[in-house]
Amino acid sequence: MHPLTLTTLGTGAGRPSLHRSSSAVALDYQGEILLFDCGESTQMQIMKSTLRWGKLAAIFIGHLHGDHFNGLPGLLATLSMSDREAPLKLFGPEGITDILSVLRKHRVLYTNYPLEVFEIKKAGVLLETDHYYVETRFIDHIIPCWGYAFQEKDLPGVFDxxxxxxxxxxxxxxxxxxxxxxxxxxxxxxxxxxxxxVGPKRSGRRVVYCLDSRPCSEAIQLSQKADCLIHEATFEACLGEEAHEWGHSTSQDAARLAKEAQVKKLILTHISQRYDQAKPLLEEAQVIFPNTLLAEDLKIFEV
Ligand SMILES: [Zn+2]
Ligand SMILES: [Zn+2]
Known part of the structure; x- marks a missing residue:
């Protein structure tokens, strides 16, 4: 199997802090990096990580709240200054083209490589290569929001x-x-x-990125039998009402979803900055879904 790793670049909700940057996760597979969300200071986090700019193949923005988007113009501009020539694909909600157009018009943003922007209109497959595809579903936040699934294609059986x-x-x-x-x-x-x-075909791995969202059936369907689900866990269980009011989940909501969707591993991220220590959120989730891990900035997870 080819190595498939996830680097949780930013793991905080709302504003960034010294300990948790705003949301961003990099998926590294077969020499390509797919970036999910691009909160403020994502490019700084990439610089601190072992990832390389040049391998960035596509960016997927889930929704247009600042803590998922504000790092994008800076990252796109820096790629220009790094002499990037390869095209870059960018997927996001309706409105992302307008925002980038305004930034270009006022010279806030300049790119000298082909930037291909796709506004998502409906659920389905967004990107497909010989080795994987990425699909999306509409999840339940307070503004339009898309969850994403990376699906590796089935691999041939082992040669005896x-x-x-x-x-x-x-x-x-x-x-x-x-x-x-x-x-x-x-x-x-x-x-x-x-x-x-030759042995039987081996199933490809599935990684699901689901934030921000209340628990919802679309997220369960997207996450079905995933090898790894990265889900938001903004609040602890006792703040469920507040979480749902603001279109978020608690860590126990994420754990219930992971259990129902029969995923193998759950990674909690998008932790409210009110928590200096997120361990209680992790422990609450593990009661429901034992194979739960907690994301930290710059942590690397093997899938
Ligand atoms: Zn958020
Ligand atoms: Zn949000």
Whole structure:
């Protein structure tokens, strides 16, 4: 399996603090970085991380609250100063094109590489490559908000080298054909079927990014059987009413959702800056969903 890592660049809700920057998560897969949200100081967080600017392939903004967006103009401008030439894809809610146009008009923003902006109109697949796709669903916040899922495509089964040797399959292109699911014929006329030497297909991994949102059915559907769900947990359980009023979740809401969607691992982020210590939020969630982890700025998670 190719390494798939998540770096939680910013993990705080609302304003940034010295301990928790505003929301941003980088997904690093096969030499490409996908960035989910771009709160204030995201570019500083990238500089502090092991990530490299040049690998940034696409940015996905969930909604247009400042703590998810304010870092974007600065990051886009810095990429210009870094002599980027490769195109960059940007996905976000309706209105993102207008905002960037105004910033360009007044020379706040200048980009010298192709920036392809897509405003999301409906749920579905936004981006697809040979190895993965990214899909979106409308989640339940106080302004239009999109949750995202990265889905790795299924991987071929494991090639059984010993079995291949025993059957006399030579090294080289014939083995490649078997891995790609094609029957081959050896020089002595024997035919070998792929299932004789290649194991069953391996399911691709799924990573879901879901913030900001009240608990909702769309988020459950998006998260179904995900290997990793990154979900907001702005407040502790006793502030549920306040959380829901402002379109947010508690850590226990996130845990219930993770349990219902049968995910493998839950990462809590978007922690209210009122909490110096977020451990109680984590412990409350673990009562419902034990495999819950707490995001910290610049922490790296393997999927
Ligand atoms: Zn937020
Ligand atoms: Zn918000």
């Amino acid at each position: 080298v010993k079995r291949a040797e025993a059957l006399g399959v030579p090294h080289g292109p014939l083995r490649g054909k078997l891995v790609r699911g094609q029957e081959i014929q050896l020089e002595d006329g024997r035919k070998i079927r792929p299932e004789e030497v």
